[in-house]
Amino acid sequence: MPSTPSDNDSPSAGAPAEVVTLGCRMNLSESEAIRAMLRGAATPTLVVNTCAVTTEAVRQSRKAVRRLRRGNPDARLLVTGCAATIEPEAFAAMAEVDGVVPNADKLLPARWQVSASPMPRVPSERHTRAFVAVQNGCDHACTFCIIPQGRGASRSLPVADVLHIVARHVDLGVAEVVLTGVDLTSWGADLNGAPRLGDLVAAILHAFPALPRLRLSSVDGVEIDPLLLELLCSEVRVMPHVHLSLQSGADMVLKRMKRRHSRAQALALAETLRARRPEIALGADLIAGFPTEDEAMHADNLSIIAAAGIVHGHVFPYSARPGTPAARMPQVALPVIRARAAQLRAAVAAERARWLGTRVGLPAQVLAERDGTGHGPDFAPYRLPPGTAAGALVMMTPTGIEEGMLA
Incomplete structure (x- = not known):
């Protein structure tokens, strides 16, 4: 899942280093291991852990490389991740890049020019x-x-x-x-x-x-x-938080995606989960404007948000990736894709707002993050009282909603 690049590190030992992560939680996990290894680096090192899930994710990866180099003209800059693995020559050709580390090697200390001794795994310095x-x-x-x-x-x-x-x-x-x-x-x-x-x-x-x-x-x-x-x-x-790799609520689109579930199966799973554990919160990935998607298919995609009760939605405008079968299918016009993505996001926002309203007045155990926020068991976001220790589990009974967060 593409995400905004995050600047994550200032190691306490070794040469200065910085790791910027794009994309999925898998990249987040691997970036923590890279960050730990770089504590033993002798050379100031910059790393961009790239994402290739969409064309926009690749563009953001390149942008992160250029931005990082501008702020650190003399450091060693290496790229890794899916975009760098799929397009190694293109990233290696960037003037800002000193080297490319493929995904298969990204957890090998030697590829970062650090000691081969096992590095201790430590808690995230961001999460x-x-x-x-x-x-x-x-x-x-x-x-x-x-x-x-x-x-x-x-x-x-x-x-x-x-x-x-x-x-x-x-x-x-x-x-x-x-x-x-x-x-x-x-x-x-x-x-x-x-x-x-x-x-x-x-x-x-x-x-x-x-x-x-x-x-x-x-x-x-x-x-x-x-x-x-x-x-x-x-x-x-x-x-009680299940994030489904759903992608679409339209059966024909799911078939053309070669997904292995139907709309009915997704809704049946959602019903089973909530029937057996009413407090469970559902999330889903949804793609807007997949090739051949017509208005009826988009309507099915839109309606599954309320039907399944999706409160944690990741909406992606479809972007063709060269080398994939979908890139050769009849494409939906870009303005239509953007409009449909906006509609999907608005539907998720409405469902999420309704759901957050049901959490007001209910006590919940919240895990405090480092930025003054936290998450409940169902991944509902909370704004915590000033001074709450990062990593603490605290009981909260929210009295309202502030800027999309329970408080």
Whole structure:
């Protein structure tokens, strides 16, 4: 998911370094590991961890490179991430860039010219949540997506390795762990015995009974296994927040995307989750203006927001990625795409405002971030009282809504 670039680091040891991250939670997790490694760098180092999910994400990645170089003319500047992996020659040709590190090598200390000794994993210096990447790559072939070219085939981190990483975070006092992956719900398919994501979640909960909160990043609804569904619906330490890789609410568009679910299946899952755990909050990725999308298909896309109760929406205007089947399909005019994206965002905003209103007056345990905000179990945003310690879990009973946040 594309995001605004974030400047994240000023290491306490070693040469000055800065890591700018674009895109998904997977990149956020990997940037933390890169940041830790760069504490041992002898040379001032800048890194842009790029995103390629849309043409706009690539443009933003290039913009971040140029901006970072302008402010740091003498530092070493390296690029990594999906955009740099898919288009290495183009990024290497940028005058601002000193080197390209492909995704496959981004967690190898030698590629950053630092010691090969294992670097300790530390809590994020931007977030109080710990992002743990348990899966990488994707074996699917969605017609709009180029990410498999940047990430490769699906690979899963074995349970023992995941527990080792989580243990480090728990020892450091992290209150919430977020499991991330390119196709998170495919975790385990390549491991001996083909365990499912529910097995991993259960193993973490069993191994760390003192861990207060475990959250999942984006999931594919058709890959939710029975144990995972049970834990999402009944385990209090698994956060009541499910973000679906939905992409569209129109069956014909889903078919042309080569998604593996239907509108009816998505709505049935939403109904099941809320029936069994009423406090659960749903999020979704939605693409506006996919090739061949007509007004009726757009209407279906728009209507699924209220029908499913999507309160955490990520809306993306479709942009053609060269090398994908969707780029060869009949395209929707850009002004139409933009208008449809605006309508989708407005619908999500309306659903979110309605939902936030239902949270006023209800006590919730909020995890404090470093900027004076925090998130409830359902990922509702809160504005915290001044002086709230970052990383603390605090009880709040909001009395109103201020600038889209409970307060």
